[in-house]
Every structure is written in C-alpha cells, then in structure tokens.
Amino acid sequence: MMSGExxxxxxxxxxxxxxxxxxxxxxxxxxxxDRILEEKGYGRAHHRAIHFIHRCPGTTVTNLLSILxxxxxSLNRVLRALIEDGLVESRIGTxxxxxxxxxxxEAGRELERQLSDAQRNRMRAAYRAAGPEAVAGFRQVLxxxxxxxxxxxxxxxxxxxxx
Amino acid sequence: MMSGExxxxxxxxxxxxxxxxxxxxxxxxxxxxDRILEEKGYGRAHHRAIHFIHRCPGTTVTNLLSILxxxxxSLNRVLRALIEDGLVESRIGTxxxxxxxxxxxEAGRELERQLSDAQRNRMRAAYRAAGPEAVAGFRQVLxxxxxxxxxxxxxxxxxxxxx
DNA sequence: GATTTTATGTCAGTCTTGTTGACTTTCCAA
DNA sequence: TTGGAAAGTCAACAAGACTGACATAAAATC
Numbered sequence: 303m304m305s306g307e308x309x310x311x312x313x314x315x316x317x318x319x320x321x322x323x324x325x326x327x328x329x330x331x332x333x334x335x336d337r338i339l340e341e342k343g344y345g346r347a348h349h350r351a352i353h354f355i356h357r358c359p360g361t362t363v364t365n366l367l368s369i370l371x372x373x374x375x376s377l378n379r380v381l382r383a384l385i386e387d388g389l390v391e392s393r394i395g396t397x398x399x400x401x402x403x404x405x406x407x408e409a410g411r412e413l414e415r416q417l418s419d420a421q422r423n424r425m426r427a428a429y430r431a432a433g434p435e436a437v438a439g440f441r442q443v444l445x446x447x448x449x450x451x452x453x454x455x456x457x458x459x460x461x462x463x464x465x
Numbered sequence: 466m467m468s469g470e471x472x473x474x475x476x477x478x479x480x481x482x483x484x485x486x487x488x489x490x491x492x493x494x495x496x497x498x499d500r501i502l503e504e505k506g507y508g509r510a511h512h513r514a515i516h517f518i519h520r521c522p523g524t525t526v527t528n529l530l531s532i533l534x535x536x537x538x539s540l541n542r543v544l545r546a547l548i549e550d551g552l553v554e555s556r557i558g559t560x561x562x563x564x565x566x567x568x569x570x571e572a573g574r575e576l577e578r579q580l581s582d583a584q585r586n587r588m589r590a591a592y593r594a595a596g597p598e599a600v601a602g603f604r605q606v607l608x609x610x611x612x613x614x615x616x617x618x619x620x621x622x623x624x625x626x627x628x
Numbered sequence: 629g630a631t632t633t634t635a636t637g638t639c640a641g642t643c644t645t646g647t648t649g650a651c652t653t654t655c656c657a658a
Numbered sequence: 659t660t661g662g663a664a665a666g667t668c669a670a671c672a673a674g675a676c677t678g679a680c681a682t683a684a685a686a687t688c
Contacts, residue, residue, distance in 0.1 A: 312592060321588055323611075426475055429479075432606040
C-alpha cells in the first residue's frame with residue numbers, strides 16, 4: 303500500500319484512519335442518547351423516529367420510511383410503542399384517509415429535547431475543540447460520503463439553504 | 466433555540482445539521498461493505514472483527530473485546546463462525562497459554578481486502594470531492610467526538626503518529 | 629501447595645430491530 | 659364498478675446485541 307501516493311492526503315493510510323475515525327466517532331456520537339434511551343426502555347430506532355418526526359411535523363409513515371431506510375413493519379413496531387406511550391400522535395389524513403400524519407406530543411417533545419440536548423452538547427464540544435474551519439471540512443466530507451438518495455433527504459430538511 | 470449565538474458556527478441549527486450529517490453519512494459509510502457481507506451471510510459484527518484482526522494481527526480476544534465494546538459472548542459467536550469458515554485462525558499463546566491470538570487466514574485477508582477496498586473507494590471519493598483542508602477538519606472533529614477511552618484505542622492503532 | 633484471579637469459551641434466555649408474508653382499508657383509474 | 663396500487667397493521671422469524679451462570683485452564687499470589 304501507498305507507493306506513488308499521487309496526492310499525500312489520499313494514501314491508503316489516510317483513508318484507513320478516516321474509516322477508523324468514523325467507527326470510533328460514531329460510537330461517541332450515539333453514546334449519550336443511548337444512555338437516556340435505555341432508562342426509558344427505548345432504543346436507537348425510537349430516537350431516529352422521534353428526531354425526524356420533530357424535524358418534519360405531520361410527516362407520513364411512508365415519508366419517514368424513506369428517510370430512515372427500514373421496512374414499514376419495522377418502523378411500525380417503534381411507532382406503535384411511541385403512540386401507546388403518548389409520545390407521538392398519529393392523525394388520519396384529511397385528503398387521503400390512508401395516510402397517518404405523525405406529530406410529537408408535549409411528552410414527546412420533552413424527550414426529544416433531552417436527547418438532542420445531549421447530542422448537541424457532544425457535537426458542540428467537538429466543534430469547539432476542532433475550530434470553525436474544521437467544522438466546515440467535517441460537513442463537506444460527510445455530505446460527500448452520503449448516498450445521493452439520502453443526500454436528497456438531508457438537503458430536503460428545513461433550514462439548510464445557507465449557513 | 467439560537468438567540469445570542471455566541472459564535473456563528475455554534476448555533477443549534479449548525480449543530481443539528483452536523484448531527485443529521487453524521488446519521489446520513491454513516492449509512493453511506495456502511496452501505497458498500499454491507500452489500501458484500503450479505504452475499505457471504507455475514508453482518509457488520511463480522512466486518513468489525515475482521516477489520517481489527519487485520520489491523521492488529523495476533524491480538525487477543527480480550528483486547529478485541531475492549532476495542533469493539535461488545536460482550537465476549539457476542540464476539541465469540543462471531544469469531545466462532547469466522548474460525549469455522551476458515552477466515553480467522555486462533556492460536557494458543559506461547560507465553561500465556563490461556564490467551565488466543567487471532568490472525569486472518571489467506572481467505573480472511575481476501576475478504577478483508579474486498580471490504581476495505583469498497584469502503585476506501587467511498588472514502589476516497591468523499592475526500593476528493595471535499596478537498597485536503599476539508600479532510601483535516603473532518604478528522605479533527607471526529608477525533609474530538611470520540612470518548613476518551615475509545616480515542617486511546619484509535620491512537621494506539623499503528624501508523625498514526627504523524628500524517 | 630493451595631487459593632485466587634485472569635482469559636477464554638459455552639449454554640440458556642431476553643431484547644431490540646431488522647426481515648418477509650399475509651392482511652385490511654382506502655384511493656384511483658380503466 | 660371493479661381491480662389494482664398504496665398506506666398501514668399484525669404475526670412470525672433472524673441477527674446480533676445483552677445478562678447470568680458455569681467450566682476450564684493457566685497464571686499469579688499467598
């Protein structure tokens with residue numbers, strides 16, 4: 303590995319370190335929410351649902367499905383628990399009565415706040431430690447790493463036209 | 466959320482976008498290996514074991530355990546399959562005969578090559594698209610996001626004193 | 629030498645979260 | 659109006675995490 307190494311930053315070594323950095327960093331990224339979720343008897347699947355329902359209030363199950371990339375049966379189990387526990391409200395669509403529009407209840411918003419506070423604190427500390435230029439680079443690489451279809455969802459979220 | 470916003474790059478919006486970028490990017494990050502693994506009847510757990518055995522040939526089970534952060538029962542199930550399939554070799558330690566030292570066989574190295582080629586290609590494309598300064602920032606933020614204990618493992622891997 | 633600790637492996641059982649298959653309800657278009 | 663497609667639900671299963679209990683062997687210690 304690494305012989306001619308055209309540009310220095312594309313050696314196999316550099317790439318491997320990037321791969322390992324993703325692995326270890328993702329563990330840190332999920333560690334804090336995981337602790338909160340465990341207390342409440344939820345898992346990451348619940349966190350993801352809560353996050354995107356919060357981001358896209360009134361979204362349908364099918365839309366959520368394509369964001370999360372799981373089967374509807376898998377998502378349904380998670381949603382059922384959240385609805386039963388009173389964190390999510392499911393309203394039948396007015397124009398299309400097959401659809402269910404999803405909203406967080408006040409309790410749901412409260413849990414969402416706890417989870418995103420924890421995750422934001424970690425992210426803020428990392429951003430502070432790395433500095434503003436590093437943050438821009440971080441986002442650029444991550445965006446380039448996404449599958450095009452997922453990047454569509456990422457860009458479709460509100461509040462990312464500029465910054 | 467976001468009122469005074471001390472420094473611009475630390476708004477809740479920026480942090481939230483970083484969180485979602487991590488989520489979507491990690492999906493891309495694992496997508497290519499996942500496809501290869503599925504064909505062979507393996508999962509991410511097998512990939513992780515293969516990756517770190519490749520990186521640390523002769524490592525013991527206990528060491529691998531602390532890197533991967535799973536229980537020995539969980540790791541054992543994975544290792545057993547890899548050993549039975551002839552991808553990993555387990556040698557009894559010479560100085561301490563309780564320990565098992567783990568090595569990839571030629572078949573194991575071949576699979577490792579396939580998996581890491583796929584993952585490196587994705588990473589290389591992302592690095593190219595984002596540029597060298599972005600790559601440095603990417604790594605800085607990820608390293609700052611790790612739990613200190615995991616960062617120890619990350620730094621302990623060979624080949625990362627400089628670059 | 630006896631005891632304790634460490635490293636590893638195994639069995640059994642549970643939980644989360646993914647899967648597929650079968651089904652109902654609803655909508656829409658031929 | 660009827661037949662297909664779409665949205666959602668229920669049931670059953672599999673992977674891979676977990677815990678707890680236990681076995682074995684070897685090293686370390688008293």
